[in-house]
Amino acid sequence: MQDSRNIKTTLDELLSKNDRVFIVPHNRPDMDALGAAIGMSLICKKNKKRSFIVIDDNIEKLESATRKVIEEIESEFDIIKASDIPNFITDKSLMVCVDVNKDYLISTKKYLSDFSDIFVIDHHKTDEHTIKTPYLFVDEKLSSACEEVSRLLFSYGVKINKDHANYLLAGIILDTNKLSKNVSTETFSVATKLTSKGADATIANNMFLEDFEHDRAIQRLVDNTTFPNFVFAIASDKEDSGKIYDVEDIAKASDYLLKYQVNATFAMGYIDEETVSISARSKGIIDVSKIMRLFGGGGNEHSAAARVKGMSIDNIKKFLNDVLIPAGYLEYADINALREEEGMTLNLTK
Template identity: 30%
Template sequence: MTAIGIISIDNYDDVIDKLDDKESSYLNTMITSIISDWASEHQIFYKRINAERHFFVASEADIEKMQSQKFDILSNFKDQAHKRELLLTMSMGIAYGNGSLKLIGEIAQDNLDLALIRGGDQVVIKDDQLDSKPIFFGGNSDGTIKRTRVRSKAMSTALKRVMQENDQIFIMGHRFPDMDAFGASFGIASLAKMIHKKCWIILNREEITPELQRCINELKQYPELESLLISDQEALTMLNEKSVLVMVDYHRPSMSISQAVYDAFEKIVVIDHHRRGEEYPNKPLLNYIEASASSASELVAELLEYQTNAEIRLSKFVATMMLAGMYVDTKNFTFRSSSRTFDIASYLKAQGADATQVQYLLSSDLDSYLEMSQLISTSQYIAPRIVCAIGLEDRIYGRVTTAKAADTLVSMVGVEAAFVITKQAEEIIGISARSMGNVNVQKIMEALEGGGHFTNAATKIKGQSLEKVRKMLFNEVEKLELS
């Protein structure tokens, strides 16, 4: 079977802009030498498309050999770039099969796009069968690809155009939404209001965490915002052919607040900051997934920043909710916080975000704190620098409590990664996973049908006991190559 691969040098444009001609020449020589040596080792044909793109043609046997070596070219390239103090990594999309070369090439390009959306520094392989699943290698860097203001502005313009072409905007986050999903949803609603479009936010009031309920209670002081909240049943009676659904803070259809609502829409927009997984909407109108962003609220605030309307300004409480969302996903700006993250936080403050109110929205009650402390007390090391805590068999824990326990554990000295396993509903066991950056917890959670970020991920498993899930997790942790 024929295989086609496309190689991309991540962040090449950003790096090359800062180099003089001599340094640029050295960099291009380094890139070409590494890829050429690798191609010669595997006896494959390769061709340089431009400074940052190469493609190659190989056999299935060649790909199997590369897989057996776990695509060590990724780590070799990253090491060479690191020695030169360059933030460069490599990504590949590879496809193979008995189909036409056109089809195989298109799948290879799709696989490369998926690798880049997931943060780069990885290889995605998939054959040409529709029902086959992609295989991932690498991904050992936390979102190496930087988003640019040019792309953000283009996305803001594109989203505005999609809204202008439709009459009704429906916004939906993931099940059991957190402050990031909730704040970002109101941010999208604000953007719709700026261009005078009708919009609603879909919410299942039976899946509200105590923290989110506190925010909803505050919304009663802002009837114009509270009126935007509707149920899934209300949404189903309102939508028409000029309606569009905006998925916020998630991209897996199975995580939708309402599967029925998702299935009812033909026009879908995706705005998310989690690394893209295999499950994904089919042909969305607009796809804005940025794994380098700290939160969905950061992404949405950036989109709002490029929209201007002298008559309609961003509500102070919406700015506060979005800032709270950023607080949640960055752990008070200690994780996944870039200079752009602080720029956006500054923008929200300028729009009237209240940091004191943020603290109130995110505060815990005594019972939740004691429950979290009980969870932490069960923790034990399951591998060097990796700990796991397990909840009681007869107790149902909130998602936020489970997540906060994992956050607390990973903040302790000597802990590189933490997993907290709890019963979150009848027949549902959840795992919250956190990492300091040396362990890719996203890959572990993906192996257990979950997902998330390099340092922050989770999963839900149905129909299994706590003990069974514990063994499943331990099996995946044992596969790690710990230094």
């Protein structure tokens, strides 16, 4: 294990003897791993070395903070899959693992022997699976990989913009539970420096709240579900809650409700001051596109949606409850027949 005081000297040597750098955060990277990878890539740029960030996970499946950051940085950094390594590797290539030291937690395990050098910066416990390399910098007392990489960035005099500073600060905030655990005066000093480069603790903090806020919105709709007759589930917020929803969250609430013993589900909420979005899902017996067409929307029998202006949530619910789903019509669920039979007209401006 190397002394962290030698970290820059070692990295200097490794950067000068290699021409390409492959930066590897742990699988399913969090903001500490990703922020550190971004920082390392900026150090490589400053040293005029081509670098790649290896992320093998399906980006869509990552949590929203990391997924968003990856989307933001895609055009600025080379992000590759592990299987791309053979296309880019040279006989003088350096692998830099950040926020990880165990071989089973990286996507590049099978390529380890293809690299001339492997440099590891981490703060997790080592064990028998720790990558075998003379350039192992693991300091369990360190708050985060981002703290160490930030210090390196500063000592290389790398210019960082406010986004970069936010990514690094987000990593530190994540691993220290908002600077409340495992922090040293050094951690605060790095956080202060990042702030002076434009990082904003509020922005960095908010990066983590997004998944939580979306889940809460979905659960709020699910909480307010009625099952008028065990065939339909209708989820909505209260008419006057004032909450504006994302269309995707409404759709997810509708998806979620299908797990219950119902044939079709409807979730709805305001997506702006005057528009209610309705998302409908069906297990197949009921063609929800027919129902959504009544509201001016469309889709297919399993999945359909509509956006309704000028009709309140209460009225939409009333419509669904009283008109579309009276007992007896359920098994047919043929809305067109129902319309004819009832001589029903739909007044969307009611």
